[in-house]
Amino acid sequence: MPTLTAVPTTRMSSTQIFSALLINLTIWFGICTVGAAGNFQDLLKEGRNLDFYRLWLSWVDNHVPLILMSSVLFITLRNCLSIINSAQKIARLYVGLALCFYPLHMFYNAASRTLRQSEELNWYNWMLSLATYDHFTWFLEFAWFTGTFAVVTAICIWHQGQERAAILQKAETANLNLHLALEQQRLRSIRQQLEPHFIFNALNAISALVRSNEKPIALSGIRQLSDLLRYALNASSKDWVRFSDELQFVRDYLALQNLRYGERLQVHIQGDSDTIMHGDCPPLLLQPLIENALRHDLDCHEQQCSIFLHFSLHGEQLRIHLKNSLGQQSTPNPGLGMGLGQTKTRLDLLYEGQAILHTKKTQEYFELTIHIPLQKPERIL
Helix, strand or coil: CCCCCCCCCCCHHHHHHHHHHHHHHHHHHHHHHHHHHHHHHHHHCCCCCCCCCHHHHHHHHHHHHHHHHHHHHHHHHCCCCCHCCCHHHHHHHHHHHHHHHHHHHHHHHHHHHHHCCCCCCHHHHHHHHHHHHCHHHHHHHHHHHHHHHHHHHHHHHHHHHHHHHHHEEEEHHHHHHHHHHHHHHHHHHHHHHHHHHHHHHHHHHHHHHHHCCHHHHHHHHHHHHHHHHHHHHHCCCCCCHHHHHHHHHHHHHHHHHHHHHHHHHHEEECCCCHHHHHHEEEECCHHHHHHHHHCCHHHHHCCCCEEEEEEEECCEEEEEEEECCCCCCCCCCCCCHHHHHHHHHHHHHCCCCCEEEEECCCCEEEEEEEEEEECCCCCCC
16 A cells, blocks of 8 residues: 555544544444344344343443444544554554454453343453353454454545545645636736737828828728727727627728728638627737738738638637738738737637647748637636
């Protein structure tokens, strides 16, 4: 038997001790009742008539030492579980009780037997009664002693395991709460980075319109930016939004960018069914991906750019496919490099392994695919 790790234990209160003693007595009285009933049936079959109550009392009397031992042993072990936290300690305790308690148990039974036979309790009668015990009686009483010790010890070890499990569960819960708090703080930090990044890029679009002397269009862009900022600020206080709200935000953002790029920006959105639009997603999930397509395509050349955004549902899993064309002989734009990296981090934190993001680049297109549950995980926030 391996060594059991000791766990902090609290001493039994007086109420717990009283409850343990009461349960112990109830169990022993039940055992004595069953044993006396068996003996009573045997005596009736032999034609002997004996008072059942007297027979029951003799059973209780014979087991008084075991009742006391089980009560004291249970309370002692429950208050000091370190006594039985290894096989060696259990073995030493068993041998010690066998050498000390078992002889006293047999002496008590001999004395009780002498008194029940209405004989004078002296040393001679006591030893005579003890000598009349046959080998089976000695073995049976030793079996009672061993069984009592084994049951009490097993119950205490079980209590120790329960206490250890409760402590471990409490520690795991504390660790999970700490982990959740840290992840929430990390998500807030990511959102705080995404919002300035979005504002920065939107202002760049309006700035480009102002420099091109398109002031009426720039004023329209400022009004559209005001609506976008209103959504961004409102969404920043939430962990989840409807896909319908997020997609409308993307449409408004593309409308703002269209003021800047004109016919060069071609957007195709498909699969935006009512079922999908009633799903959940993290706020500002799609906008950084669209921004990534614009920044690394349209900003790098003067050709037309086509962006394809497609939604499809596979069971409870939503597939978001984003594809944008790549201009030929265009100069790469290093940008700020925040869109894809931050999106992947957010998905990993929010969906805990239930989300997949992968990308693919060819000579003509850059493709991005996201697989996420349609509804937000119930255990998350």
